[in-house]
Amino acid sequence: xxxxxxxxxxxxxxxxxxxxxxxxxxxxxxxxxxxxxxxxxxxxxxxxxxxxxxxxxxxxxxxxxxxxxxxxxxxxxxxxxxxxxxxxxxxxxxxxxxxxxxxxxxxxxxxxxxxxxxxxxxxxxxxxxxxxxxxxxxxxxxxxxxxxxxxxxxxxxxxxxxxxxxxxxxxxxxxxxxxxxxxxxxxxxxxxxxxxxxxxxxxxxxxxxxxxxxxxxxxxxxxxxxxxxxxxxxxxxxxxxxxxxxxxxxxxxxxxxxxxxxxxxxxxxxxxxxxxxxxxxxxxxxxxxxxxxxxxxxxxxxxxxxxxxxxxxxxxxxxxxxxxxxxxxxxxxxxxxxxxxxxxxxxxxxxxxxxxxxxxxxxxxxxxxxxxxxxxxxxxxxxxxxxxxxxxxxxxxxxxxxxxxxxxxxxxxxxxxxxxxxxxxxxxxxxxxxxxxxxxxxxxxxxxxxxxxxxxxxxxxxxxxxxxxxxxxxxxxxxxxxxxxxxxxxxxxxxxxxxxxxxxxxxxxxxxxxxxxxxxxxxxxxxxxxxxxxxxxxxxxxxxxxxxxxxxxxxxxxxxxxxxxxxxxxxxxxxxxxxxxxxxxxxxxxx
RNA sequence: GCACCAUUAGCUCAGCUGGAUAGAGCGUCGCCCUCCGGAGGCGAAGGCCGCAGGUUCGACUCCUGCAUGGUGCGCCA
Numbered sequence: 001x002x003x004x005x006x007x008x009x010x011x012x013x014x015x016x017x018x019x020x021x022x023x024x025x026x027x028x029x030x031x032x033x034x035x036x037x038x039x040x041x042x043x044x045x046x047x048x049x050x051x052x053x054x055x056x057x058x059x060x061x062x063x064x065x066x067x068x069x070x071x072x073x074x075x076x077x078x079x080x081x082x083x084x085x086x087x088x089x090x091x092x093x094x095x096x097x098x099x100x101x102x103x104x105x106x107x108x109x110x111x112x113x114x115x116x117x118x119x120x121x122x123x124x125x126x127x128x129x130x131x132x133x134x135x136x137x138x139x140x141x142x143x144x145x146x147x148x149x150x151x152x153x154x155x156x157x158x159x160x161x162x163x164x165x166x167x168x169x170x171x172x173x174x175x176x177x178x179x180x181x182x183x184x185x186x187x188x189x190x191x192x193x194x195x196x197x198x199x200x201x202x203x204x205x206x207x208x209x210x211x212x213x214x215x216x217x218x219x220x221x222x223x224x225x226x227x228x229x230x231x232x233x234x235x236x237x238x239x240x241x242x243x244x245x246x247x248x249x250x251x252x253x254x255x256x257x258x259x260x261x262x263x264x265x266x267x268x269x270x271x272x273x274x275x276x277x278x279x280x281x282x283x284x285x286x287x288x289x290x291x292x293x294x295x296x297x298x299x300x301x302x303x304x305x306x307x308x309x310x311x312x313x314x315x316x317x318x319x320x321x322x323x324x325x326x327x328x329x330x331x332x333x334x335x336x337x338x339x340x341x342x343x344x345x346x347x348x349x350x351x352x353x354x355x356x357x358x359x360x361x362x363x364x365x366x367x368x369x370x371x372x373x374x375x376x377x378x379x380x381x382x383x384x385x386x387x388x389x390x391x392x393x394x395x396x397x398x399x400x401x402x403x404x405x406x407x408x409x410x411x412x413x414x415x416x417x418x419x420x421x422x423x424x425x426x427x428x429x430x431x432x433x434x435x436x437x438x439x440x441x442x443x444x445x446x447x448x449x450x451x452x453x454x455x456x457x458x459x460x461x462x463x464x465x466x467x468x469x470x471x472x473x474x475x476x477x478x479x480x481x482x483x484x485x486x487x488x489x490x491x492x493x494x495x496x497x498x499x500x501x502x503x504x505x506x507x508x509x510x511x512x513x514x515x516x517x518x519x520x521x522x523x524x525x526x527x528x529x530x531x532x533x534x535x536x537x538x539x540x541x542x543x544x545x546x547x548x549x550x551x552x553x554x555x556x557x558x559x560x561x562x563x564x565x566x567x568x569x570x571x572x573x574x575x576x577x578x579x580x581x582x583x584x585x586x587x588x589x590x591x
Numbered sequence: 592g593c594a595c596c597a598u599u600a601g602c603u604c605a606g607c608u609g610g611a612u613a614g615a616g617c618g619u620c621g622c623c624c625u626c627c628g629g630a631g632g633c634g635a636a637g638g639c640c641g642c643a644g645g646u647u648c649g650a651c652u653c654c655u656g657c658a659u660g661g662u663g664c665g666c667c668a
Contacts, residue, residue: 386661591630
């Protein structure tokens with residue numbers, strides 16, 4: 001259920017009845033001040049401007065129509081006109097309570113499902129097939145902090161889409177191809193000849209890469225071998241392919257370890273590495289040449305994109321094949337467009353990479369659409385984000401200037417969380433400590449990142465994410481476990497679904513709980529999980545205020561009030577858990 | 592040179608398709624532990640929303656110019 005949509009439908013009807021054109025946006029939004037009601041409709045003012053009429057008079061008519069139609073009877077207590085044409089809507093507490101009761105019986109926290117195969121849920125709309133391309137680490141090296149954002153933002157959006165009922169096809173576009181693999185397999189070949197086992201030799205990928213690079217730069221003959229191996233690999237040499245496969249397998253296992261630590265849902269079957277597109281690349285070029293979208297220029301094959309010309313009319317240049325005949329990531333990404341819309345039947349394609357690739361993906365989209373690889377009705381959203389910076393505002397690096405391995409960063413988060421928990425709770429047993437420290441530490445890292453929307457760079461700070469105060473994962477986890485503690489204490493078997501809204505804190509919570517669908521939809525359409533982070537923080541925060549103001553189990557509380565508040569707690573608890581689950585953050589019964 | 596992105600409180604960040612008095616957290620300063628878990632709550636101080644114009648009933652939001660920072664731009668991904 002989406003309050004905003006319910007109101008929009010009713011107000012729209014009244015606007016049409018008042019003589020406004022069909023399809024005028026009612027512009028429903030949440031009121032920012034209690035005296036302006038719970039929601040407000042601001043669309044009349046914009047419409048009045050277009051029609052060059054008096055907004056106040058027009059709004060009066062709309063309000064009259066609303067009263068006449070009785071559309072909002074039972075939903076709103078009061079509808080009033082204010083200022084130049086604001087329509088303020090005060091929702092009925094009885095109606096809110098009835099919606100909460102429905103929510104209590106729903107398996108999806110009251111969020112309507114887009115597909116029909118969810119029993120016991122509200123059904124609505126048609127589900128889409130969405131291809132989501134995220135994480136995509138370079139398999140030549142270990143995952144570092146730069147891969148964190150794509151991985152967790154992508155996974156959160158994926159889970160939000162699935163929660164709403166869309167069909168998601170995950171695509172891990174791993175970097176498993178390219179010239180550096182020649183040097184890596186040449187080095188691996190030597191190691192194996194020296195009786196080493198691949199798993200041991202590749203235990204530390206960073207070291208392995210460094211060693212290979214040193215040999216490539218300094219050792220006589222090695223660079224030539226490496227280059228020869230690339231050619232052999234690309235022409236299908238069995239021996240090279242075997243070495244390459246060994247290397248890839250072990251590197252993938254490294255990534256899977258990280259995914260598991262991060263509670264990210266990517267599986268091996270989601271991998272569609274760059275190498276997968278190899279057989280298709282020459283066809284892509286042939287088609288582009290045949291349709292004259294691409295032309296030969298200075299030995300290379302390029303597309304001149306007039307749509308992206310600069311002020312002087314010079315087109316943007318997009319190289320699709322090198323002068324030596326080699327392919328580039330442009331070629332691969334074009335091929336991926338065709339595969340995803342053609343084979344995977346995507347209605348929408350979402351790609352999460354850092355902002356530096358914005359230009360590239362703009363070019364890919366234009367060329368892919370021109371070439372027919374990407375039909376008009378298929379959405380193509382490149383979702384860029386900024387780099388992770390250190391406390392000094394410069395790229396986040398180790399003291400010596402090296403890249404920070406993701407595995408080490410996550411381990412540190414858990415150690416820091418563990419220290420803090422021990423400090424707060426010295427009696428805790430080791431097993432419980434480990435479980436909580438993992439959930440809290442990883443959750444803190446993820447929430448700190450997910451809660452930021454900026455496409456610009458963001459500053460990574462242990463201090464702010466693991467102080468565990470304010471808008472952090474532990475605050476939300478704490479709110480959740482506090483509710484569980486109440487349930488333990490209350491020792492009730494079954495919480496009722498009837499809720500009476502009495503105190504203002506309860507009303508605020510009711511409204512917030514019923515806004516989940518609206519938030520999920522915004523997360524999906526804009527690919528911005530930070531909206532869900534904000535929502536959950538506000539929900540937890542309202543709960544904390546409620547907890548202080550509205551006693552539940554204390555002496556002297558009437559049974560009906562107690563039961564109503566327990567029911568409210570139940571909804572909050574479910575919503576927090578579900579919301580955090582979408583973000584890939586775990587909750588615990590006690591902490 | 593050209594293009595893209597950013598600029599909001601001391602710091603880190605929100606701010607939904609233009610809406611009423613721009614919001615949080617941290618930090619600072621008060622108050623609240625005979626408590627249902629204080630990893631908490633309540634309150635205060637703190638802003639020329641980078642600068643200058645424009646569009647309009649109304650601009651942090653849209654347009655133009657400028658400044659600052661970042662990123663990218665024919666053979667890396």
